[in-house]
Amino acid sequence: MPATIQDLSSRHQPCSDFLAESLPGDWSRYKLSDAQVRFYEENGYLAGVRILSDQQIDQLRRELAEIADPAHPAHGLFYEFHTNESKDPDNVLFHALGAWRISPGFHDILWHPAFVVPAAQLLGGPVRFWHDQLFCKPARHGGVVSWHQDYSYWTRTRPMAHLTCWIGLDDSTIDNGCVYYVPRSHLWDLLPITGLAGDMDAIRKVLSDEQWRMLNEPVAIELKAGECSFHHPLMVHGSRANRTPRPRRATVVNVFRDGVQSASSEPLLDGVPVVPAGQPMAGQFFPLLYDPAKGTTATHGAARA
Ligand SMILES: O=C(O)CCC(=O)C(=O)O
Numbered sequence: 001m002p003a004t005i006q007d008l009s010s011r012h013q014p015c016s017d018f019l020a021e022s023l024p025g026d027w028s029r030y031k032l033s034d035a036q037v038r039f040y041e042e043n044g045y046l047a048g049v050r051i052l053s054d055q056q057i058d059q060l061r062r063e064l065a066e067i068a069d070p071a072h073p074a075h076g077l078f079y080e081f082h083t084n085e086s087k088d089p090d091n092v093l094f095h096a097l098g099a100w101r102i103s104p105g106f107h108d109i110l111w112h113p114a115f116v117v118p119a120a121q122l123l124g125g126p127v128r129f130w131h132d133q134l135f136c137k138p139a140r141h142g143g144v145v146s147w148h149q150d151y152s153y154w155t156r157t158r159p160m161a162h163l164t165c166w167i168g169l170d171d172s173t174i175d176n177g178c179v180y181y182v183p184r185s186h187l188w189d190l191l192p193i194t195g196l197a198g199d200m201d202a203i204r205k206v207l208s209d210e211q212w213r214m215l216n217e218p219v220a221i222e223l224k225a226g227e228c229s230f231h232h233p234l235m236v237h238g239s240r241a242n243r244t245p246r247p248r249r250a251t252v253v254n255v256f257r258d259g260v261q262s263a264s265s266e267p268l269l270d271g272v273p274v275v276p277a278g279q280p281m282a283g284q285f286f287p288l289l290y291d292p293a294k295g296t297t298a299t300h301g302a303a304r305a
Contacts, residue, residue: 004073005073005074005077006074007074007077007101008100008101008102008103008104008107009077009100009101009284009285010284011107012287012288013111014107014108014111015104015107015108016104016105016107016108018056018059018104018105018108018109019108019111019112019113021053021055022053022056022112022113022114023113027113027117027295028117030113030114030117030118031117031118031121032046032049032118032121032122036049036118037121037122040122040230040232042184043181043183043184043186044181044183044184044185044186044187044231044232044234044235045181045183045186045221045229045230045231045232045235045237046118046122046229046230046231047181047221047223047227047228047229047230048223048227048229049114049118049227049228049229049230050114050224050226050227050228051109051112051114051115051165051167051226051227051228052109052112052114052167052225052226053226054226056105056109056226057169057225057226059105060105060106060109060169060251061169061249063099063103063104063105063106064099064106064134064136064169064249064251066103067096067099067102067103067106068094068096068134068136070083072102074101074102075102077098077101077102077271078096078097078098078099078101078102079097079098079131079269079270079271079272080095080096080097080098080269080270081096081097081098082094082095082096084143085143085196085197086143086144086197086198087198088143088198089141090141090143091141091142091143091144091197091198091241092137092138092141092142092143093135093136093137093142093143093144093145093196093197094134094135094136094137094138095133095134095135095136095196095197096133096134097131097132097133097134097269098131098132098269099132099134099251100129100132106132106251109167109251109253110129110132110253110287110289111289111290113290115165115167115228115253116289116290117290117292118230119163119165119230119255119289119290120290120291120292121292122163122230123161123163123255123256123257124257125161125257125258125259125292126257126258126288126290126291126292126293127255127257127258127288127289127290127291128255128256128257128258128260128281128282128286128287128288128289129253129254129255129286129287129288129289130154130157130162130254130255130256130281130286131254131269132251132252132253132254133251133252133254134249134250134251134252135166135249135250135251135252136247136248136249136250137176137177137239137241137242137247137248137249138242138247139242139244139245139246139247140242140243140244140245141242141243142176142177142241142242142243142247142248143197143198143241143242144177144197144198144200144238144239144240144241145179145196145197145237145238145239146194146195146196146197146198146199146200146201146202146203146238147182147194147200147201147202147203147215147236147237147238148191148193148194148195148196148203148236148237148238149185149188149190149191149233149234149235149236150162150164150231150233150235150254151190151233151234152190152191152192152193153193154233155190155263156262156263156264156266156268157256157260157261157262157263157264157268157281158260158261158263159260159261160233160234161256161257161259161260162233162254162255162256162260163230163231163232163233163254163255163256164230164231164233164235164252164253164254165228165229165230165252165253165254165255166179166221166228166229166230166231166250166252167226167227167228167250167251167252167253168223168224168225168226168227168228168248168249168250169225169226169249169250169251170225170246170247170248170249170250171222171223171224171225171246172221172222172223172248172250173222173244174220174222174240175242175243175244176242176244176246176247176248177239177240177241177242177248178220178221178222178223178239178248179221179229179237179238179239180218180219180220180221180237180238180239180240181218181219181221181229181231181235181236181237182214182215182217182218182219182235182236182237183218183219184214185211185214185215185234185235185236186231186232186233186234186235187234188211188234188236190234191203191206191207191236192206194206200238200240203215203236215236255289256281258280258288258291259280260280260281261277261278261279261280261281262274262275262276262277262278262279262280262281263277263278264277265277268281269285272285273285
């Protein structure tokens with residue numbers, strides 16, 4: 001790595017002024033209502049929670065444009081980088097893991113109180129970082145994300161106490177390929193991996209007739225840029241193609257409740273040292289983001305929930 005490249009994974013607190021307008025004040029303003037928490041528990045998802053200001057959206061769009069270029073000097077810090085996960089040029093899905101190591105906005109968003117406070121409520125405890133993802137569909141030839149459960153990809157971390165937060169960097173609509181959820185599918189058993197791009201319905205072969213019927217009655221999660229949806233690790237979700245003249249860009253933050261352990265003696269992410277099976281997930285790559293019992297992580301000082 002050239003000397004000038006900083007790996008931001010060594011910084012376990014906000015490292016820029018990205019959150020300057022979000023941290024001060026009483027964090028209880030970020031709390032979900034009891035009705036929202038109940039909705040999540042019953043349906044496996046919760047949509048329409050605002051995370052980002054217009055200024056923060058603009059900053060993330062600018063940083064995304066820079067880091068999506070494979071010639072970016074810190075490109076090697078991505079855990080995974082797929083300019084097109086589908087390989088089909090008419091159905092492009094840009095998908096990358098590890099932006100938090102590279103650019104300040106994607107780093108600091110992990111500590112955003114509008115994210116960590118609700119996440120702690122939905123997880124029922126302290127929030128530890130797992131990894132981030134970028135999911136971007138270009139205008140006109142954006143591809144699908146096939147129906148899947150996130151935890152199918154995460155069985156190497158246990159117990160299942162995980163949560164996903166999907167944050168739009170554009171308005172997402174039915175036309176430009178918004179996420180769809182299958183309400184209450186978080187009550188299904190774990191399904192095997194059937195693929196993430198290309199064939200939207202590849203999951204069909206592992207579903208019962210009743211599950212297939214439910215899958216054909218999904219809910220479209222249309223969101224304004226800067227809003228998020230949270231979903232359970234067993235929630236079946238996917239998204240359709242983008243044929244509009246507008247891109248559909250999103251950043252995703254995956255977390256788990258503190259105390260989740262490694263269940264593998266292989267590296268959990270590319271380039272990350274092994275966390276031996278049975279050891280709690282922790283260390284440079286898996287920072288504790290927020291502990292509701294303490295009101296905040298130490299470095300947030302006065303900004304208490
Ligand atoms: O962005 C999308 O369309 C899908 C995102 C997704 O699969 C996820 O957030 O787990």
